[in-house]
Amino acid sequence: MNAHVQHHISDELLLDYASGTLAEGWSIAVATHLALCPSCRDRLSFMEHAGGELLEAVEVEDSASASESWTSMMNKIAADNRRPAAKAPARIVETGDVVIPEPLRSYLGTDVEGLKWRALGRGAYHIPIKTGDRESQVRLLKIPAGKPVPEHSHGGRELTLVLKGAFTDGSTVFRRGDLEEADETLTHQPVATPDEDCICLAVTDAPLKFKSLLVRLVQPVLGI
Template sequence: MTLHVQHHISDELLLDYATGNLAEGWSIAVATHLALCPTCRDRLSFMEHTGGQLLEAAEEAETVATPADSWAAMKAKLSAASSKSYAAEPVAAPADIPVLPEPLRSYLGGDVEGLKWKALGRGAYHIPIKTGDSESQVRLLKIPAGKPVPEHSHGGRELTLVLKGAFTDGATVFKRGDIEEADETLTHQPVATPDEDCICLAVTDAPLKFKSLLVRLVQPVLGI
């Protein structure tokens, strides 16, 4: 069997990961997506190779530039080259990877069968994941089949990586391996598809902004 990853990491996020400029929480999401997505692994390899060539060329030419200027120029060239070289098309990948691939599985101490979920209400569950990163909050979410997440917007960035099942966000479907990037401009209400519960990895850097007064009242207790 195969899975088909259709929604990939943005060039900007992947470039930051390649250069070690991502905090731990974001890096967990990117690395876990890479374990499921051969397209993005190829993109990462391409970026690293191209970045090495650009650095070598700059050293040979003894280019005089500040580190910030050099990085900005390199980032622009890599992003342009990457977007031209790889189309966002479905790519088959082995489907026998565990539900929680590495490195995520090590953070949780095993795969989904042995996890101890904490109730969020309305049949939803979560598991906060501890990191050494004070910039982001990381958690595993389990949303009941056919049920929506409370409508919300964002105080910052949110990454949602599907590990099992699927969810819809408007007309778009996100399945296993797909990653959704959201920011302050997006208000949405993802809904788990009716065939099975949806398990996702979610990373945020600010509390969500829920429309429901009831959810806002319990938000400090839930820590979301």
């Protein structure tokens, strides 16, 4: 197990990914985390195996006695291995000096040294990532070492996956491979650790709700 990955995909997200029901943007984040996290790859394999066994059991039984809840669970985790967002298998294990693993690297066309960043202000940069998904917005973020993200809450779900460096959120530290999942209940201000810039993949399904009036004024231009 990779000792550096401490914050993992929730069971709900991993089940949705296994069943092929996640929209493309969320699937990119999950598949990229899987490339960096042996523990979650094992969890996914277990879910797929258990789902296959449940499917076989229901097919053999083939009777009305199979409960609706059983069938619902089977349909949820007995995946047909459809992963519309993943352009590479989920079980890729990246080694060496690669910063951006597959499948995310295929969307960007390069590793980190070839990226063309767009300024967000105050030293921060981003790269919007195009997908065929109308449900979510996907972007790469680079936050300067020691600098905070503007304080914000959420209109929906937000996934943040650390690819390089680290950030703190309150007393919790998120490092390479760690995934933070936020929702409407969380107001926070992540801060990049002072040792190096933090590069993250961020996926949202609604505009962020910034506390700062200035940030809110430029938000439509920035597209965040």
